[in-house]
Amino acid sequence: MLTWNGRHYLQEYVPSVIASLGPQDECIVADNASTDDTASWLREHEPSARHVVLDDNYGYCGGNNRAAEHAEGSFLLFLNNDVEVSPDWLDKLATSFENPNVAITQPKLRAIHDRASFEYAGASGGFIDRYGYPFCRGRLFETVEQDVGQYDDAKAIFWASGAALAIRSEVFDELEGFDEDFEFHMEEIDLCWRAQNRGYSVWVEPSSVVYHLGGGSLEPMNPQKTYYNYRNNLVMLIRNLPDAGFATTFWFRLVLDGISAIPLALKGKWRHIFAIMRAHGYVYSKKRDLFAKRKKEKGSRQNPENPATLWPYSLLKAYFVQRKRRYLDLKNSK
DSSP, rough: OSSOOHHHHHHHHHHHHHHHHTTTOOEEEEEEEESSSHHHHHHOTTTTTTEESSSSSOHHHHHHHHHTTTTOEEEEEEEEETTTEEEEEHHHHHHHGGTTTTEEEEEEEETTTEEEETTTTTTTTTOOOTTOOOTTTTTTTTTEBSSSOOOOSSOOOOOOOTTTEEHHHHHHOOOOSOOOTTTTHHHHHHHHHHHHHHTOEEEEEEEEEEEEEESSSOTOOOOHEEEEHHHHHHHHHHSSOOTTTTTHHHHHHHHHHHHHHHHHTTTTOOHHHHHHHHHHHHHHHHHHHHHHHHHHEEEEEEESSOOTSSSSOHHIIIISOOOOOOOOGGOOOO
């Protein structure tokens, strides 16, 4: 569990995590150089948790990569510090790994403040469309469904949520962990994509249920979140798209980013427009490094095509033109 000045989250949520652990499990609280009273609170209230204090704030990717170096088990589970777990979640989640090809898995995520609804950033498993737009079983863009059991089947997915992501330790090492250039947002999608490029599967186990608060790092309307979302999505596409159709897909995505700025301009959200421009500027300025990573990733591919779990159509068309609002409705969209 990674934290930065998050004692209030740990106080609220870490007890349920500690209580759910078996004798073979360990809980590591990785501290991104907090300046609050996280250390003293853990010593007094949760002494069984290992408190690993990092020398700086390395963000989600860097902090978790460094925390993983202290773990000794065959499996790693990255859990946000604002997650409440159900008592038997770990045992049920572990069933995913009975399939030796499954390298990564997630539980079903519901919202803490509306427990009948899916949680935005994960729901019952994540996917992306052909242009890199992420969505979930239970959430398309801003439309979040209630959980009435419609997505209770365990199955292969494209990405597992970083709020509660379990991975085989040896695969995490093989992938060299999270790409720290991402800092925040979509790093788990990139990790899952790279795993699938190497022939592994990503899974969701909905019988395992956790509740996520979400939004603790950056508020949804923060322009910095807009910057990371646009920037990291383009970085992810450059690194992972196969050669076939790469130029067409990538340049069309750039056009779509430009179009997305129009409603922001009409609403006077100029800071968000500037964030999109900054994101594109980053990609253009780092193109040599980004394409070097693409070349390295290409050398690790076992399949020259996109993973079968990538949805080969446009989510924008399905959502805004065909008015599809549920994951189940996408079956009839092209």
